[in-house]
Amino acid sequence: MNHRSNYIGYAIARLAQSIVVIALAYTFTFLIINVLPGDPITNMLLDPENGFSPADIEPIIAYYGLDKPVLEQLWIALSRFVVGDLGISLRSNLPVSGLVLSALPSTLVLALSALAVALVVAFLLAFASQNLPPRYGQGLLRLLPAASLSVPAFIIGIFLIQIFAFQFGLFRITSPNSFAATAFAAIALGIPVSAQIAEVLIANLDHEARQEYFSVARSRGLSRFELFAHHQFRPSSLPVVTMIALAIGELLGGSLITESIFGRTGIGSLVQGAVSSQDYPVIQAVVSLAAAVFVIVNLIADLVYPLLDPRLRTRNRGREPLADEPLVDTEAVAK
Amino acid sequence: QDTKRNPGGEITFLLASLDSGWSLNEKVDIYTGQVWGQIADKLLHVNEKGEPTPWIAENWDVNDDYSSFVLHLKKGVTFSDGTPLDAAAVAANIDIWAKGDPERGIGRLGLFPSSTYTGTDVVDDHTVRVNFSTPTLSFLPTLGYHKTLLRSPASLNLKPEELGNLSKQIGSGPFVVESWREGDNVVLRKRPDYDWGPAAIDHSGPASLDKITFKVVKEAALRGSALEAGQADVALNIPPHELAGLRGKGLTVVAPPSLGFVSGFRVNTKAPHFSELAVRQAIQHGINRQEILDTVFTEDWGPAKSFLEANVPEAGDFSSLLTYDPEKSKRLLEEAGWVVGDDGIRTKDGQKLRFNLYASPWVSTSKQVDELIVQQLREIGVGVTLNVVDIATFNARVRNNDTVPLVEISRSFLDAGVAGRVLTDLHGGDNWFNYDQTNEKLNAFANAVDNADNYEKRAEILNDVQQHVLEQALFIPTTQLIQRLFVQSPKLKGDVYSGAAYPLYYGAWLEP
Amino acid sequence: MTLLIPTPVTRRRTRFAAWDVPLAVILSFLFVTLVIAWSLFPSLFAGYDPYFGDTSRKLLPPSGEFWFGTDHLGRDVFSRVVHGSWSSVTSAAIAVCIGLVVGGFLGLVSGFVAGWTDVIVARFIDVLLAIPNFLLAVVIVSSFGFQTINVAIATGIASVAIFARVMRAETLKASTSVFVEASGLLGGSRWHILLRHILPNAYRSILALAVLQFGSCILIIAGLAFLGYGDPPPAADWGVLVSNGKDYPSSPWLVFAPSLVIVATVLAINRISRWLRR
């Protein structure tokens, strides 16, 4: 029972830590963006078509507070951030929270479908790597993850579009949120992640197969399937939980390219647009949102992991291998 | 013509971006401008010859020295929220264009002649008088600009965080917003009670098309492929090298002429060596404009004959000053003492004839044109290093940087008077050539253009300006600038373009 | 972009396994050597001027003469790939160096120095880790300016976290190991322990990670170039080649030829890293 309160204490500490990390991510982004001199308003308005003089632009810059010292701007931004106000987009004059919230679902759908694709593909590959007889190309199959990890994501995307959208007409890029288009975008985004998961999974499966308990289980006369399912697959798949959590970051980052290729709007295209026009509030919001998603997912993974892996439930126990063993063999004495 | 008109149908329009938001004045960019053209009306329609034609202003009176304009408005026009488009609404719009509202972070409209604007009087419900302190020939053409959109007074007075909300930005145009998603798409539906289209379009009553979908597809290549695959009807700005293929598939290429400067470079005469006439002229003749057209562009692009687009009424034909003559260039440079060094680059007094060129971040073909120019100038012994940067970096590196001799220009206007404004820094002029006000000849030209109080007189002066600038090689044109190029389904008919090459789909219909 | 989950060691190591190099690894080494040779002596391999083309032979498909075809200015794509390898290889190398030096240092400090330093450094690493790699790189490049060198720096900064994490884990592992305690008993100072025991023991994993990251930095840099954050023409970085080529869908070799080189290089590098990690 003591370890339950330990667990709760641990959870609270991790939560606090996560909040700190998100706030730091916001600050960090702010500082990076402010490396370059110049400001977004000038860049936007000094378009040669406009014929503005700097004096024309000054009041607008002042309106957005961009003429203040960097640290003052940071302070203002941070004090707004902590009360949940993400500010107004410099470019589109819309509240950033609204922009982010309307972009988020599409990216989440994409990322989650990509994750689903990645998991299905990875598990199929891993299953085949153990159970496909070598003469049916098991060796080739084991090369697949490493090979697909070496292909830039955009090549996969371009390839899928050219083939499936334009040659076979399976989806229209003008409606990128349709089921088929989402599915193919998810494939493009999910393949590298699935390769990573498959690699780890296959390595773990191989590792489990060399474990003592695997051959001991075999010595109990288990069927192939029972062996695979209970003694090889189950322990191998636990680290996948951590991998999924880490992959979230990659999926969010990868959505930049995938969204650009598949013409989807979401967090990726939002940040790309924001970056090109130095729309500070949007960039900061997206980066800290991505960090928040990552941190939260990892927090959940960390908290869930001990529930899945019984070994971690009593993490801090210390080793006392035999303290609870009766010293005298009661039965032997009885005889 | 009307007999062929086929009502109904919907079209999908692909474009690269829609993320500038829907706020006022300068927030209208070339992409959102495509949408605005369908949902908001203008006071005038300016055609590709620069001629103002009636739209919401049915007719207008101008005083002798072009400093006061009386506009007579069409009656019965309403915004789609029901408020009338009357004189008060027009005056409110013009005030916002001229002054912006810094309190709400709204800048003025760049091209509007704000410096001489003194105010707008509401004469009666349907008449306004717009006053300027000096002759302002550019006022009427400016009313056809794609950013001088008439919006409902409620939209002009939105709170800062609502300005970008398209649902609250109300126009009086033939289409209204059915749905939209920031940065992604806008779906328009026709307005059934619309009946005040521009005189330039031979149509009355509501628009023919039922629905227009604007959809962002970032990759230019994908816009082309989507069109090819029949997944869209119009695509904006497809790279030139893909056009032949698309034409081959039966698609139509529309390259409406626009008013403005041609593409080319203004010369910063403060840059090293570029105060030398010989160097400037050598470059003027060292550029093979035909090769650029052949390599980068298609037949839709024409050669530059001046630094003003050929359809600008004041433009002349100065082709003879722009011939490709590498021998002449070499000779000019030899005579000026520039001799070829070991690396093929010319040298004088130990200094190499070498400079940095920055491709314009606003023109997608600029990179390819510049790559070719780098190759061509090497032939005559001029070393050029090409840089491609984003807008922010371009601004930081190119503006006010006197080591950059050639600055690429891509600029449209509706009134040629702008050409006088770029010559010097008089009255906040653009000072393209960086002479400030030290060049007597340019000073004289600038004053003459500014003070001209009728179009004919001004046209004569502008002819001399062109002659002088090109002879002096202060501007180095490359090709005609096609600001906007549309590849579209051959079924789409009746599309009309403004002088700034923005489409009006009010009169458009789909052939069955 | 690789997630470094400690994978169980795959093969039992015998004493002589170090000399027993699989064929695939030999091929990988050969290919990497070729790429390095390309970047050092491009003119030995490429027959055409990579930067100045003949516009009369633009957009020719691959053939015996032009192995990878020609581009829109009539330049030989193969020559461009060969000449582009220098900057592609060095920019990935710069990125890895930044990650290695900064990340390695942070990891070492946070693993070895306990207390507040560890807490602060560890939070900083957390922040870097929490921001998706690619997103971070995009933000950094956009604020430093679009140039391959900045792309390399951005990619390097984005990979600091992973180096720091691995280094920290290795340092912790080594510093709690018995031989480190033994060295303390034998009179070793903290510096001695750090430099002579902990670093050499962390070296192997870090080296394997560096090689692996080299591959993924090539991919990230190519991805950034694809989004348009690369060097200007006539630069011939592989990512820039792909990015420029994508505007010519009717000439697919402009995308696929340089991509092929990227894929082959990264594949070879990953294979080597895997072999080092065994």
Add this chain to the structure above:
Amino acid sequence: MNMPYTIDLPDLLHVEGLSVSYGGETVVQNASFALKKGQALALIGESGSGKSTIAKAVLGLLPETARTAGRISFKDRNLLELSDRVFRPLRGRSIGFVPQDPQNALNPVRTIGAHAHESARLLDLSGRTAERTAIFETLELVGLSEPERIYRSYPHELSGGMLQRVLIGLAVLPRPEVIVADEPTSALDVTIQKRILDLLSRLRSSLDLSLLLITHDLALAAERADSVVVLKGGEVQETGPSSRVFLKPSSDYTRKLQNDVPSLNPFRFRTAERRANAGEGTGDPFIRVQSVSRIFDTGDRQVRAVDDVSFSLQSGRTHALVGESGSGKTTLARLLLGLDTPDSGAITVNGQRVHGRSTSALRDLRRDLQLVYQNPFTSLDPTWKVKSIVREPLDRYAIGSRQERDERVHEAISAVGLSEDLLRRRPAALSGGQRQRVAIARALTLRPKMLVLDEPTSALDVTVQAGIVEALFALQERFGLTYLFVSHDLSLVRQVADTVSVLRHGRLIEQGPVDQIFENPAEPYTRLLLESIPAANAAQSAAAQPGYARLSLVKTA
């Protein structure tokens, strides 16, 4: 408990000319032996001699890379020729297996119950409840008094001894005819070891099992098996009834083995002279430990690892700390070296207090006080060469010139009996015994006055162990070193120590000269420890082995 050795029982398992090779390397060569019904056969041999390989061959668990020749007959079938599909029903049902290391033999993410059902299924019972009943019965049979709790537990929640019982239970549950037990107790404490072996013997007679017992402990084999097969380098050295092999070994190798078993040779290292002046000695003690306690706070409870322990040690003598695992031996050793700080009490070395000193003062103290770790596989930096490892302390304390240091390195290396050509190798290229000698050499280069030896041989074979102990004693003679010897192997302690402290749960149980403790233990716990020493069949060997007689005296006392 011991069946008479009879020749005319039928062979249940017959191995004829078995050879196994991995790649090109033959690890078992032409091995033949037979296991009779109801009997126990021990396979003994040093590490790497091919014992486990034979066990795997019998169970059909050899990896695919292994090539086999010969024949293993089980009920008239050649097991080597059966396909996996045909073999599977034999596993568990006819041939059970008890593995070596209980900690790794059960799937950590499944409960004991889940494992047990896998075995119980082989009984073809009618349902899960029937299986459960059978499982509970078996768990009770192997001496686990709370079967329900065990059933629900995960492997990591049980102790090593409990796990080994569980594994035996899983093996006997389907009522096989043969059980192959691969070193079933080598990972366990002496006390537990005895209980497990007793359990196996009991089950064997009550369930009429045959047992193929694999071990490297000759004494254990002699005590527990009817016949013995001695292996070396994959070849059978000798086979025969255990009493014969044990008392009159016919091969040199077996003789050597016999000679190296500490329990059979309690006075091998302690000459009569030494034994004569055993005891506490006189004068100021070199080490004095006074009521030292160390309590660890593990979050949910406190562990009294060392609880009010005192002892002292004269210069030039050997003091042993014995006790079962977790009794606080290592903690005490670490306290002595200043690697840890006691919560109360004081330790002095050579009259100087160990704790409360500055880092540099502690460093000076440690010059005289060196530690040899339990596990030679982790105590040497794998990236260093032997020469640098041995030189490290000299360099750190900046002793002598370069040349002198080199000389000292060579001296130390030869003192521990290693050849010079090992100096250029890295630890990975050394055997466990060689590594431990390197560790000792490293501790010796500083010429300390005292060595703390924390189970210096527990990770090693008996033969290797004997070599190292021999080297340690030669060094003690030569340099007059003082040893604190930590071990749970009582027979080894008897061979080496002058005085001994028996610890249990951190508390000192008994203390005194070694012969006194071994011959007259005052405490029941000490007696229990002593009884756990495997010592062959006492009755049969009493006459032949004098040392043995003493042990048996102890047992009957």
